[in-house]
Amino acid sequence: xxxxxxxxxxxxxxxxxxxxxxxxxxxxxxxxxxxxxxxxxxxxxxxxxxxxxxxxxxxxxxxxxxxxxxxxxxxxxxxxxxxxxxxxxxxxxxxxxxxxxxxxxxxxxxxxxxxxxxxxxxxxxxxxxxxxxxxxxxxxxxxxxxxxxxxxxxxxxxxxxxxxxxxxxxxxxxxxxxxxxxxxxxxxxxxxxxxxxxxxxxxxxxxxxxxxxxxxxxxxxxxxxxxxxxxxxxxxxxxxxxxxxxxxxxxxxxxxxxxxxxxxxxxxxxxxxxxxxxxxxxxxxxxxxxxxxxxxxxxxxxxxxxx
Amino acid sequence: xxxxxxxxxxxxxxxxxxxxxxxxxxxxxxxxxxxxxxxxxxxxxxxxxxxxxxxxxxxxxxxxxxxxxxxxxxxxxxxxxxxxxxxxxxxxxxxxxxxxxxxxxxxxxxxxxxxxxxxxxxxxxxxxxxxxxxxxxxxxxxxxxxxxxxxxxxxxxxxxxxxxxxxxxxxxxxxxxxxxxxxxxxxxxxxxxxxxxxxxxxxxxxxxxxxxxxxxxxxxxxxxxxxxxxxxxxxxxxxxxxxxxxxxxxxxxxxxxxxxxxxxxxxxxxxxxxxxxxxxxxxxxxxxxxxxxxxxxxxxxxxxxxxxxxxxxxxxxxxxxxxxxxxxx
Numbered sequence: 001x002x003x004x005x006x007x008x009x010x011x012x013x014x015x016x017x018x019x020x021x022x023x024x025x026x027x028x029x030x031x032x033x034x035x036x037x038x039x040x041x042x043x044x045x046x047x048x049x050x051x052x053x054x055x056x057x058x059x060x061x062x063x064x065x066x067x068x069x070x071x072x073x074x075x076x077x078x079x080x081x082x083x084x085x086x087x088x089x090x091x092x093x094x095x096x097x098x099x100x101x102x103x104x105x106x107x108x109x110x111x112x113x114x115x116x117x118x119x120x121x122x123x124x125x126x127x128x129x130x131x132x133x134x135x136x137x138x139x140x141x142x143x144x145x146x147x148x149x150x151x152x153x154x155x156x157x158x159x160x161x162x163x164x165x166x167x168x169x170x171x172x173x174x175x176x177x178x179x180x181x182x183x184x185x186x187x188x189x190x191x192x193x194x195x196x197x198x199x200x201x202x203x204x205x206x207x208x209x210x211x212x213x214x215x216x217x218x219x220x221x222x223x224x225x226x227x228x229x230x231x232x233x234x235x236x237x238x239x240x241x242x243x244x245x246x247x248x249x250x251x252x253x254x255x256x257x258x259x260x261x262x263x264x265x266x267x268x269x270x271x272x273x274x275x276x277x278x279x280x281x282x283x284x285x286x287x288x289x290x291x292x293x294x295x296x297x298x299x300x301x302x303x304x305x306x307x
Numbered sequence: 308x309x310x311x312x313x314x315x316x317x318x319x320x321x322x323x324x325x326x327x328x329x330x331x332x333x334x335x336x337x338x339x340x341x342x343x344x345x346x347x348x349x350x351x352x353x354x355x356x357x358x359x360x361x362x363x364x365x366x367x368x369x370x371x372x373x374x375x376x377x378x379x380x381x382x383x384x385x386x387x388x389x390x391x392x393x394x395x396x397x398x399x400x401x402x403x404x405x406x407x408x409x410x411x412x413x414x415x416x417x418x419x420x421x422x423x424x425x426x427x428x429x430x431x432x433x434x435x436x437x438x439x440x441x442x443x444x445x446x447x448x449x450x451x452x453x454x455x456x457x458x459x460x461x462x463x464x465x466x467x468x469x470x471x472x473x474x475x476x477x478x479x480x481x482x483x484x485x486x487x488x489x490x491x492x493x494x495x496x497x498x499x500x501x502x503x504x505x506x507x508x509x510x511x512x513x514x515x516x517x518x519x520x521x522x523x524x525x526x527x528x529x530x531x532x533x534x535x536x537x538x539x540x541x542x543x544x545x546x547x548x549x550x551x552x553x554x555x556x557x558x559x560x561x562x563x564x565x566x567x568x569x570x571x572x573x574x575x576x577x578x579x580x581x582x583x584x585x586x587x588x589x590x591x592x593x594x595x596x597x598x599x600x601x602x603x604x605x606x607x608x609x610x611x612x613x614x615x616x617x618x619x620x621x622x623x624x625x626x627x628x629x630x631x632x633x634x635x636x
Contacts, residue, residue: 211393
């Protein structure tokens with residue numbers, strides 16, 4: 001198990017390294033970054049001086065090595081617009097994104113998993129059809145639409161919840177709901193598939209043959225087996241929630257990383273865009289690592305087998 | 308039969324309306340080993356599952372009675388049926404490894420079977436499970452309890468399944484192809500074990516198999532199934548010596564033997580089992596039967612007593628054993 005986790009960690013490191021390299025290549029392919037930084041009407045000497053100062057006149061491999069060294073020290077340079085370290089800007093936004101992602105995750109898990117299990121257990125009944133309609137709505141409604149509808153209904157018409165902002169519990173509810181809807185649908189569908197699949201296994205019939213009720217078989221055996229694939233999906237969904245809140249954060253004026261990404265792109269603050277891209281990639285890699293380790297831990301066939 | 312254990316009367320199972328098990332009737336005495344034999348798809352496993360009311364979702368029980376110690380299982384409410392499963396009657400399956408939850412230790416699965424029908428704490432359940440593992444010949448039972456199914460061989464897993472099936476002392480054990488997935492040497496051990504345990508406990512065994520070797524090894528009596536119906540019932544030695552149904556005779560003739568010339572062409576039964584939609588009104592074996600006459604395709608032969616203790620469903624039952632040589636096939 002430890003050996004497995006170690007190798008998975010090495011793979012994750014390779015993936016992060018790959019992302020760093022791709023980001024570097026794309027930035028250089030996009031042209032000389034110096035031109036983005038100088039004010040309009042700058043003289044050729046001025047540009048050359050800045051290029052030399054920033055090191056963009058060095059050979060590309062030397063620049064690459066320097067870039068890697070900086071990234072490993074978590075030094076991503078200063079924001080072109082805000083004149084402060086890009087990392088500090090990212091960290092100032094991170095708590096908001098975490099809060100939103102956790103809220104959305106809680107909503108998605110608490111609603112999606114029971115819905116999926118119920119759809120599998122009561123397959124072919126009215127229960128499944130009703131839940132399938134709810135899940136389909138969550139899955140098919142784009143967040144720019146559901147977000148605005150939620151604001152309209154609960155914020156404007158009913159006046160129960162604030163339409164934007166952050167910092168209070170009530171402000172979290174609507175954006176978490178909008179962001180979590182797709183994940184909720186994903187969890188419900190995955191849980192349904194996993195449980196249906198497990199219910200057809202021989203061990204389910206054998207457990208019923210021992211005199212267990214269908215409910216006891218589901219609780220004691222099926223859920224645990226079905227959890228193995230669902231945990232993997234859940235970890236990847238956490239990545240989506242952390243990284244994919246761009247639209248929701250924009251609609252609800254939520255000051256998280258998604259909003260930072262949009263603002264930085266609009267102001268051509270490539271240093272901040274780069275740190276956001278690297279952060280999002282690291283989150284994805286980290287979550288898929290977590291998924292694999294959790295998968296191994298849940299399954300004794302992997303956990304107990306010496307590599 | 309005064310010491311009757313199980314009496315199945317006119318049992319039917321349908322899949323999508325097709326009668327895949329049709330009018331099956333048989334009876335078993337206490338402590339008896341009855342083999343239900345037939346080729347794949349003849350309905351023998353569905354018959355076994357129907358007894359426990361564990362049919363797959365697509366299959367429906369279509370009438371009949373299943374009297375176990377006088378109680379009609381087919382008519383019981385679900386909850387009452389559940390209380391009998393594992394306690395009055397148990398089943399073991401073909402794939403022992405797949406029949407165990409891969410993520411739960413074998414010990415907790417054995418204990419679960421005990422606790423489903425006994426009031427008692429975890430310590431008591433564990434003691435019962437350990438004793439049962441000892442009884443099915445698993446060495447180092449205390450340690451095995453904490454192992455997972457993947458850590459045990461197929462033969463060991465089948466011993467676990469037998470332990471689970473017998474831990475509450477059922478009066479009937481249904482064994483659905485219990486040795487098919489196992490090596491030949493392990494097969495013999497498992498059959499020995501089953502025979503010994505049920506003899507000690509006085510339980511009856513209904514063993515489902517397509518393997519005539521297993522039948523000869525363990526059964527007291529045999530019921531032969533073809534295309535959803537029972538075609539012959541006989542004590543095992545009588546059946547092997549002089550079958551009274553052409554299908555049985557040809558089935559026996561197709562078994563490879565050690566005492567005939569090697570490389571001789573193995574006898575086969577020409578044709579294939581008709582699909583349930585094409586059963587027609589007569590004998591379902593008529594299309595493949597060398598003895599078939601006009602009456603066979605027109606009228607279904609009833610399962611009649613053809614000799615003391617012997618039943619056969621064939622209009623030409625008396626001539627069936629002439630096919631035993633395999634020459635006609």
